[in-house]
Amino acid sequence: MSRLRAALPLLLLVIAGVVLFASGALDRLNPEQLVAHQAEMHAQIAANPWLSRLAYIGLLTLAMATGIPGTVIIIFAGGFAFGVVEGTLWSSIGLTLGSLILFLASRYAFGAGSRHPPALVAKLHHGFERHPVSYTLFLRFVPVAPFGLITVCLAWLRCPLWLFVGATWLGGTVALIFETSIGAGLGRALKESDRIGLGLFMHREVLLPLGAIALLALVPLLISHFTRRRRQPQGGNDR
Numbered sequence: 001m002s003r004l005r006a007a008l009p010l011l012l013l014v015i016a017g018v019v020l021f022a023s024g025a026l027d028r029l030n031p032e033q034l035v036a037h038q039a040e041m042h043a044q045i046a047a048n049p050w051l052s053r054l055a056y057i058g059l060l061t062l063a064m065a066t067g068i069p070g071t072v073i074i075i076f077a078g079g080f081a082f083g084v085v086e087g088t089l090w091s092s093i094g095l096t097l098g099s100l101i102l103f104l105a106s107r108y109a110f111g112a113g114s115r116h117p118p119a120l121v122a123k124l125h126h127g128f129e130r131h132p133v134s135y136t137l138f139l140r141f142v143p144v145a146p147f148g149l150i151t152v153c154l155a156w157l158r159c160p161l162w163l164f165v166g167a168t169w170l171g172g173t174v175a176l177i178f179e180t181s182i183g184a185g186l187g188r189a190l191k192e193s194d195r196i197g198l199g200l201f202m203h204r205e206v207l208l209p210l211g212a213i214a215l216l217a218l219v220p221l222l223i224s225h226f227t228r229r230r231r232q233p234q235g236g237n238d239r
Contacts, residue, residue, distance in 0.1 A: 006108055006109050006111060007109040009104075009105040009108060009109065010105045010106055010108075010109040013065055013066050013067070013101070013102060013105055014066065014067075016062065016065075016066050017063075017066025017067060017068040018068075020062060020063065020066060020068060021068045021069075021070070025059075026063075026070050026073055026074065029073050029074055029076075029077040030073060031076075031080075031186060034077060034080050034081075038080075041081060042081070045081060045082075052081075053082070053086075053090055056074075056077075056078055056081070056082075056090055056094070057090050057093050057094040057097075058094070059074060059094070060074050060075070060078070060090075060091060060094030060095060060098060061093075061094045061097045061098040061101070062098065063094075063098065064094060064095050064097075064098025064099050064101075064102065064147070064148065065097075065098040065099075065101040065102045065105075066098075066102070066148075067102055067146075067148030067149070067151070067152070068148075069146075071147075072179055074091075075087075075091050075176060075179045075180060075183065076179065076180075076182055076183035076186065077183060078090060078091045078180060078183060079179070079180035079181060079182065079183025079184035079185075079186075080183040080184065080186060083184050084177070084180050084181050084184045087180040087183065087184065088173065088176050088177050088180045091176045091179075091180060092169065092172065092173045092176055095147075095168070095172045095173075095176065096165065096168055096169045096172065099147070099148075099151050099164075099168045099172070100164075100165060100168070102148060102151050102152065102155075103151050103154065103155050103159075103161075103164055103168075104155075106151065106152045106155035106156070107155040107156075107158070110155060110156050128157050128159075132159070132160075132163065133163060136154065136159055136163050136164065136167045137167050137170070137171060139153075139154070139167075139171075140167040140168055140170065140171025140172060147172070151168075
């Protein structure tokens with residue numbers, strides 16, 4: 001019964017995520033829907049500036065707290081609706097709050113972490129134990145796994161709260177700048193073409209942040225490659 005009570009907050013988040021995903025609310029934020037209703041959306045934002053911003057932060061907070069897929073669609077929509085600067089600011093608040101809720105619920109569910117950890121956590125454990133600060137920052141800056149999954153793993157590793165919040169805000173905001181720029185770039189590109197297709201991604205406002213995200217995703221491969229090259233001579237000298 002005590003284990004069930006400890007897991008209850010995490011289970012409620014999972015249920016909330018399933019309900020949110022099944023409700024189709026995220027479908028309303030895809031580019032087609034945004035373009036079809038952009039005049040109405042901007043009119044509502046102008047009429048209720050703070051309510052619309054709070055609603056956006058709340059939606060992203062809920063999505064990040066539940067760990068559901070498709071949160072990047074919300075971030076794109078934030079850039080589309082509010083622009084790069086404001087979209088990044090509101091998304092950063094929602095991402096940090098949602099990740100913190102998921103982190104606390106996961107850490108409460110895992111207790112002291114005495115149970116057998118998942119495979120990904122076991123792989124991360126050695127590096128985290130040796131260099132917790134740099135390793136946490138690396139996991140937040142570099143997309144080695146989905147954001148919510150890394151949050152759960154850090155909770156199992158008993159990452160200090162101050163380190164988790166700082167790394168999540170800093171690393172998450174860096175990625176948000178590029179993702180929000182894509183959403184804002186799509187908005188500008190659609191004003192010119194007014195059609196949805198692959199041609200939209202050829203616009204400089206969209207292509208540049210997409211390239212930046214692709215380069216960021218290659219960082220783990222580059223680090224692994226150079227690490228292996230540094231270790232090989234050492235192995236040869238030992239023989």
